[in-house]
Amino acid sequence: MAEIIGVIERLWRYPVKSTGGERLDSVGVERRGLAGDRLYAVRDAAGRFGSGKNTRRFRRMDGLLRLSARLGHRLDGPELFDPLGRPVADPTAFLRAYLQREDVELAREDGVSHFDQLPVSVVTTATLDWAREAAPLTVVDERRFRPNVVLRTPPGTPPFVEDTWFGREGRTEAPDGARLAFVRSSERCAMTSAAQPGLPHAPELLKAVVAAHDGRLDALAEVAAPGRLRVGDRLTLA
Known part of the structure; x- marks a missing residue:
């Protein structure tokens, strides 16, 4: 039986690499990644x-x-x-x-990928809640980690639960839902701490992630099958 790991709470696309992105209610997912992401x-x-x-x-x-x-x-x-x-x-x-x-x-993009690593990043609310506790003087916001998907996880879910997904496939229950093959986590860099609108410079956040989890945070995935992702979709592991 498929294991429900959470509900899609927010979707993000970043049309221009390294700039702020846009929130979406629904998005098509291609083999390359979310349609238009870092294009x-x-x-x-x-x-x-x-x-x-x-x-x-x-x-x-x-x-x-x-x-x-x-x-x-x-x-x-x-x-x-x-x-x-x-x-x-x-x-x-x-x-x-x-x-x-x-x-x-x-x-x-015209032949050389704009992605730093793999095309889709998923982070859980459990891990974001940990970050807020680990860096209490920092304004912690998901935008610092630039995920494509923020997944609302059940109460009691441990931080960094994303690590347990590697080697497995995530999918929604919709007939046209995309399938994501989870591979590894992102290696965080100075952009995590960089200032952006509404978020001041916060070096203590990156230090906390390095100390607690070797600088890694989220789950990176390849696209196993194109389709759609929607806010409110339940994501299951197969």
Whole structure:
């Protein structure tokens, strides 16, 4: 018999990598991930994508988290918003002035993945509640962890219960529900502590996650079968 692990409480999509996202009531899930998630990124002349860190694929660009993006039903690209929540008429021109970099542009994914790790991130309310207790002087909000799915778990569920899902498949009971194959957890970086609208800089939060759980938090999944996810859907493990 399938094990019910929780109810989808919130869904998040981040149309532009490393900027704030949009809450959804329902979303299609493709093999790539949630439809439109991280489909765009701020790309420099070397082909690296704006992020909170420097790697072979990513280039640190401070300030992106103060922006936000919305895709909605747009087919010609996302709508970008400045730190005050005002829509930007020309995203590339704005980004060049805002970041003080002439070599950046808003670019659609075209062969090199915009994802840091795996395409779908799920975090439970049990783990978020733990984070609030572990960092009581910090404003703890799910946006710090940038999940796609926030799952409401039953009372008494232990924190980091996500670890027990690895190697199993999550699915909803809807006939058209997506299926997620859970693989591992995210390795958290400085973006967890970075300031964003309504959330001040909070280095103590990342320190708490590192001390308690080796810097890992959430469940990352591949898409086992495309479909839909909806707020209010029950998620079961098979």
